[in-house]
Amino acid sequence: MEIESLADQIVSQFGRLGYDVDRDEVIKRLKLLVLEFKVPEREAVRTVRNWVIREYEIPREKVISESPLVKIEEIKKPGEWVSLKAKVVQLWDSSSPSVSQVGLVGDETGIIKFVIWAKSGKEEVEEGKSYLFKNVVTDSFQGRMQINIGRTSEIVEIDEEVQSPREIEIVGALVSIQQNSGLIHRCGSCHRVMTKGICPIHGKVRGYDDLRVKGVLDDGDNFYEIILNEDNIRDLTGIDLNKAKRIASERLDRNAVLSELKKLLLGRYYKVVGVRGGRYLLVRKVDRIGGVEGSEVDRLLEVLA
Amino acid sequence: MNFRKREVARRVFAYELNRSTYRFPKEDEKSPTYVLTPLGMRVNRVYFVGALLDKDEIKPDSGIWRIRVSDPTSAVYGYVSRFQPDALESLMEIDVPELVAIVGKIRNFEVGARIFVSLRPEYVSPVESDVRDYWVYETARQTIDRIRAMEKKEDDDCKLAWQIYNPNLNEYRQMVKQALLSLKEGFVVEGEEGEEIEFEEEFEFEEEEWDLSDILKD
Ligand SMILES: [Zn+2]
Numbered sequence: 001m002e003i004e005s006l007a008d009q010i011v012s013q014f015g016r017l018g019y020d021v022d023r024d025e026v027i028k029r030l031k032l033l034v035l036e037f038k039v040p041e042r043e044a045v046r047t048v049r050n051w052v053i054r055e056y057e058i059p060r061e062k063v064i065s066e067s068p069l070v071k072i073e074e075i076k077k078p079g080e081w082v083s084l085k086a087k088v089v090q091l092w093d094s095s096s097p098s099v100s101q102v103g104l105v106g107d108e109t110g111i112i113k114f115v116i117w118a119k120s121g122k123e124e125v126e127e128g129k130s131y132l133f134k135n136v137v138t139d140s141f142q143g144r145m146q147i148n149i150g151r152t153s154e155i156v157e158i159d160e161e162v163q164s165p166r167e168i169e170i171v172g173a174l175v176s177i178q179q180n181s182g183l184i185h186r187c188g189s190c191h192r193v194m195t196k197g198i199c200p201i202h203g204k205v206r207g208y209d210d211l212r213v214k215g216v217l218d219d220g221d222n223f224y225e226i227i228l229n230e231d232n233i234r235d236l237t238g239i240d241l242n243k244a245k246r247i248a249s250e251r252l253d254r255n256a257v258l259s260e261l262k263k264l265l266l267g268r269y270y271k272v273v274g275v276r277g278g279r280y281l282l283v284r285k286v287d288r289i290g291g292v293e294g295s296e297v298d299r300l301l302e303v304l305a
Numbered sequence: 306m307n308f309r310k311r312e313v314a315r316r317v318f319a320y321e322l323n324r325s326t327y328r329f330p331k332e333d334e335k336s337p338t339y340v341l342t343p344l345g346m347r348v349n350r351v352y353f354v355g356a357l358l359d360k361d362e363i364k365p366d367s368g369i370w371r372i373r374v375s376d377p378t379s380a381v382y383g384y385v386s387r388f389q390p391d392a393l394e395s396l397m398e399i400d401v402p403e404l405v406a407i408v409g410k411i412r413n414f415e416v417g418a419r420i421f422v423s424l425r426p427e428y429v430s431p432v433e434s435d436v437r438d439y440w441v442y443e444t445a446r447q448t449i450d451r452i453r454a455m456e457k458k459e460d461d462d463c464k465l466a467w468q469i470y471n472p473n474l475n476e477y478r479q480m481v482k483q484a485l486l487s488l489k490e491g492f493v494v495e496g497e498e499g500e501e502i503e504f505e506e507e508f509e510f511e512e513e514e515w516d517l518s519d520i521l522k523d
Contacts, residue, residue, distance in 0.1 A: 173352050173440075175314050175408045176427075218352060220316040220447050263395075267354070267406025267430035269439050291435035292442040297488050300445050304482050 003030050006045060010052065019056050026052070067135050072165075073109035073276075075147070078140040084147070086112075087130045087162040096189035096202075101125060104277070105133070105147075108163040111277040113146040120150045130162040131155050144279070165275040171289060172219035173269050181213045182258030183244045211241050213261060217272060217281070224281045226272060232286045237264045314352035314408055316444040317342060320378035320480045322351070326420040327469050328413045340411055340422070343470040344451035344477060345463035348411050353381070353424065354432065354440035357405045360396060370396060372429075374407065377441060377487035378480050383409065383424035392426040399431055406432045406440075438488055445481045452477055 007026045014021045026048055033044035052058070067081035075082065086105035094102045101116040101124060114133070116122050125131060134154035136147040149155065180193055185207035187199035194200075194207050213228040234240040239247070239261065248254045269289035274281045317325075325342040339347045355376040363369050369386045370393070385392045392409070399405065409426035452474055455463050466472065 173314070173406070173408075175352055216311065218314045220352070220443065221313065223311055223313055262391075262428075263430070266428060267352075267408070267432050268436050269443075289435075289439055291438040292488065294489075297442060297485050300442070300449065301482065301485050303449060304478050304485075 003027055003034060006030055006041065010045065010048060013049075014052055014056070014058070017058065017062050019052075019058060021052055021056065071109040072105075072107050072112045075112060075138050075145050078138050078145070080138045081135055082138060082147075083132065083134045083136070085130065085132050085158060085160075085162050087164065088125050088127050089164070091125075091127050092191060094189075099190075102191075103127075104282075105131075106162075106165040106275065108166060111165050111275050111282060113144070113277075114149060115146060116149040116155075117151075120153060122149060122153070122155050125155060130158050130160065132158050144277075167273055167275055167284065168281070169271065169273050170217055170219060170224055170281065171269060171271045172217040172224065173267065174215050174265055175218040175223070175267075176216040177258070177262050177266060178214040179258075181215065182211070182261055183241075183248050183254045184210050184212060186210050209241060209245060211239070211244050211257075213265065215265070217270065224272075225279055226274070226281045226283050228283055228286060232283055233261065236270075236286065236288060237261065239264075312337060312349040314350045315346060315348045316440070316447045317346070317348060317351055317353075318378040318444055318448060318480065318484060319353075319355070319374075319376050319381040321448065321477070322353075322381050322411065322424075323379055323422050324470070325411065325422050326413060327465075338410070338412070340413055341462060341466055341469065342451075343466055343472040344448065344455055345460060345466035346451055347462055350408065350410055351424065352440075353407045353409070354437045355380075355405070355407075357399060357401050357403050357429070360399070360401055368393075372396070372424075372426075374405065374424075376444075377484040381422065381424060383407065383426055384412075385426055385429070389426060389428075391428045395431075396426075396429050399429065403431050404434060404437055406430050406436060441484050441488055445485050448477065448481050452481075 004027065007023055007030055010026055011021050011023050029048050029051060030044055033039040033047060034041060039047070067083050070082045070084055072084065072086065084107065086107045089104045089106040089111060091101060091103040094100070098118050099115055100118045100120065100122065103114060104111050105114050116125070133147065133149060134156065136149050136153045139146050139148050180195070185194040185197065186192065187194050187202055188206050188208060189202050190199065192199055192201060197204060197207065199205050199207070211230040211233055213233060215226055215228070217224045217226050230241055239257070244257045247257050247260060271287045271289055272281065272283050273285040274283040321342050321344060325340045325348065327341040329339045329341065329347070331338065337349045339349050342348060353374065353376070355374045357372060357374050358380065359371070359373040361371050363371050369384060372383045372385060373380050374383060385396050387393060407424060407426045407429050409424045412423050412425050413420055414423065454460055455466065455472070455474060458464060458467065
């Protein structure tokens, strides 16, 4: 984008807040950052905005009330103030006293995890209802984006129903199962997967057992990282959490569950229906593909004839 | 962060794989290896389903196993060593012949004036015949797409494939047709016998003479 129009955006943004910002100064600063220092536009704009806020002594509350309305698929970087209209898709149990609610919200472009901090003093949201989440902060953990709802955020229930994320259907072969799959321990507070009894956030805490498969579904043109939950795994293999625990105790090895799941699942074709949530495809339904219809084969033979 | 995009596992019949002798020059030491198939596809990783026919340790206690696996069009060779612990572990449990799914990297190596294509499996997993059926169907479909792209001659890799291989597309149509017909009950695949025998003889070199390091390691 032209430096001038970037500058105009900044100037008009602060103009709406009642501040008359020196356009020439903004242009000068943007030029220095973009043209001379080769800083990406996004970073340059952020830097100049921060300079304006300091220079004109603009109170923080005013600025964040300006956080732009975004779609979930646009949320890609941590540490940004945004607003979004989204539907609460799923609420998870939270046993952490510092978290009031945690779960997933979605719009037509995707799904993202949200955390409402207890300190924020917000009223509870309900599954299936749509809200305007104002002034929330984007955050990332292990490559996955989430939004944090804190004291300066606002949650407003809205009448319009936000569309559910578009589901996609993929048929592909399961070409890889990651090591942190199988019978796993999750942290009792944040539900993150623990490694050797340690939660990456809460340290050494009591965990609980869960069954999951993190894998790669590949259709020859693209690959999709998928997560299968206990229900999916039981439907496909007949192994549920109890059976998994039995396998682990019989063989005195929790990894035996992973080996067993690899044997049963790897290299087969599945049809998966789900929504994109960041880099993952969140699976709602998974079915094994059992061979091919004769009519499909005939259709290809006709193409060749 | 040390992040490299995962390579998609391509679907290629052994017939096309075995003829994929052109290797792209590497951009740098760490960049992945790609070969070009005669139908103009750049391949690093494949997902292959076929019958595991042989597994032999290339010499006693070497820990390097040569496998031969066949789809309805041809057989392709692969090498498994301790650098692929998952593949080695499952391979040891399999009695040949057995239907298997293989995910692996494709590797070219030269013996004298000839270039051989082989697989370096990341895993080998016994599978059911419905997996094979779907793989043949899917691979046929994707091969037909490649034949169409070759007809159009628009894509850069297709142009390069014409230049290097000048393939007879009818031969590939015939190959796909054979593969699809093999899914029909009671159909026996004739295969490409003359070629196969010649290939087999040349392949029976002493493996010790070859530099296997490239096909066994990343
Ligand atoms: Zn935790």
